[in-house]
Amino acid sequence: MAENKRIRLKKQDIEIPLDQFIVGIKNGDRATLAKAITLIESNHPDHFHAGQQLLKEIIPFTGKSVRIGITGVPGAGKSTFIDRFGTELCRLGKKVAVLAIDPSSTMTGGSILGDKTRMESLSREDNAFIRPSPSSGTLGGVHRKTRESILLCEAAGFDVILVETVGVGQSEVVVRTMVDMFLMLTITGAGDDLQGMKKGIMELVDGIIVTKADGANKDFARKTKNEYNQILHYLVPATDGWETKAYTCSSLTGEGIVELWHVVNEFVNKAKRTGVFLERRKKQTSDWLLTSIAEKLQQSFFQHEQIKSILPTMKRDVEIGNIPVSSAVEQLMNIYLTNNCHKE
Known part of the structure; x- marks a missing residue:
C-alpha cells in the first residue's frame, strides 16, 4: 500500500x-x-x-475493459446514441464509463457541455459513470488525462469505457491512439457529403453507424449504409483482420443497439484471437511514452528563460531572411542544451 x-x-x-x-x-x-x-x-x-x-x-x-472511441458528424446524435447504448449495456449487466472530451471555454478552460443532462437515462443507472473532461484547448492534455482517466475507470471495475470526441479532425487521431475499437456516427443523406469527407478519418474507424434509422427515415438509413459499405470495400481497414462495415440503428426505438454490442464483441474476440488486441494496447502505451517525452521537452524548451528572451528576435530574423530556419533552430537548441547541461 x-x-x-x-x-x-x-x-x-x-x-x-x-x-x-x-x-x-x-x-x-x-x-x-x-x-x-x-x-x-x-x-x-x-x-x-x-x-x-x-x-x-x-x-x-487495469486493462480488463473494452475501450470504445465514438466520433460523429454534426447532428449525428452522439450523446443520444451513447445514452441509449450505455443504458442497454447496463441492463445487460455491464458497468459503463463515459469520458467525454469536450470543447473548452476559451475564457475559463472549463467544459461547456452538460453531459449528464444530455445523457439522462444513462446518468440514472447505478452501473454508469459519466465524466466530461475539458480539453483546455490542448490535445496533449487530453492525451494524457483521458488515458489516465481510462486507467482509473478500469481499476474501479468498469467493463466498457466509451470515449466521446467532438467533430471530425485532429482530436479523432488522438482518440484512435487510446481505444480498442473506434466508431463513427453519421446520418442519412451523408452520401451527398462523402466527397467532402476526409478519407483519412474513414480509415481510422472500425465501424460506421448510420443513426436515426426509424420511421420514414429507415429506408434512407439503409441506403446510406450501403453507400458507405461500397466505399469501405476499397479502403484499408483500421484493424488488421477486421472488415470495417456500416450499420444502422435508432437511439429512439432501440433497434440495432444490442446488435451493435454483438459487433463489438465479435471485434474484440477476433482481435484477441489474432493477437491484434494485445499488440495494439502495447503499441498505444509505447506511443504514449514517446508522445509524453516530446510534450515534456517542448514544454521545457519554451519555458526556458533564455529561449523566451531570444526567441522573438530569432523569429524576426527568420521572417526577414537574415538567418535560415535550420540555423536558427541549431542556435536555439545549443542555448537550451548548454544551459541545461551546466545545471547538471
Missing part, C-alpha cells in the same frame, strides 16, 4: 489520504473515482505527483 499521504483538493477544500483513494477506487466508489480524476486532471505540481503515485498503485487492476 502507498504511503498514507494526504492530498488537498482545492475545489472541494478537503484532504483525502492516498490509501483512501486506492481503496475507494478498487471498491468501485463513483464519488472517489470522480475525485481521483479531478486529481489527475489538475496541473498543480503536488497534485501531479500524488496522481502519479495513485496510478502506480492501481495499474495492476
Whole structure:
C-alpha cells in the first residue's frame, strides 16, 4: 500500500489520504473515482505527483475493459446514441464509463457541455459513470488525462469505457491512439457529403453507424449504409483482420443497439484471437511514452528563460531572411542544451 499521504483538493477544500483513494477506487466508489480524476486532471505540481503515485498503485487492476472511441458528424446524435447504448449495456449487466472530451471555454478552460443532462437515462443507472473532461484547448492534455482517466475507470471495475470526441479532425487521431475499437456516427443523406469527407478519418474507424434509422427515415438509413459499405470495400481497414462495415440503428426505438454490442464483441474476440488486441494496447502505451517525452521537452524548451528572451528576435530574423530556419533552430537548441547541461 502507498504511503498514507494526504492530498488537498482545492475545489472541494478537503484532504483525502492516498490509501483512501486506492481503496475507494478498487471498491468501485463513483464519488472517489470522480475525485481521483479531478486529481489527475489538475496541473498543480503536488497534485501531479500524488496522481502519479495513485496510478502506480492501481495499474495492476487495469486493462480488463473494452475501450470504445465514438466520433460523429454534426447532428449525428452522439450523446443520444451513447445514452441509449450505455443504458442497454447496463441492463445487460455491464458497468459503463463515459469520458467525454469536450470543447473548452476559451475564457475559463472549463467544459461547456452538460453531459449528464444530455445523457439522462444513462446518468440514472447505478452501473454508469459519466465524466466530461475539458480539453483546455490542448490535445496533449487530453492525451494524457483521458488515458489516465481510462486507467482509473478500469481499476474501479468498469467493463466498457466509451470515449466521446467532438467533430471530425485532429482530436479523432488522438482518440484512435487510446481505444480498442473506434466508431463513427453519421446520418442519412451523408452520401451527398462523402466527397467532402476526409478519407483519412474513414480509415481510422472500425465501424460506421448510420443513426436515426426509424420511421420514414429507415429506408434512407439503409441506403446510406450501403453507400458507405461500397466505399469501405476499397479502403484499408483500421484493424488488421477486421472488415470495417456500416450499420444502422435508432437511439429512439432501440433497434440495432444490442446488435451493435454483438459487433463489438465479435471485434474484440477476433482481435484477441489474432493477437491484434494485445499488440495494439502495447503499441498505444509505447506511443504514449514517446508522445509524453516530446510534450515534456517542448514544454521545457519554451519555458526556458533564455529561449523566451531570444526567441522573438530569432523569429524576426527568420521572417526577414537574415538567418535560415535550420540555423536558427541549431542556435536555439545549443542555448537550451548548454544551459541545461551546466545545471547538471
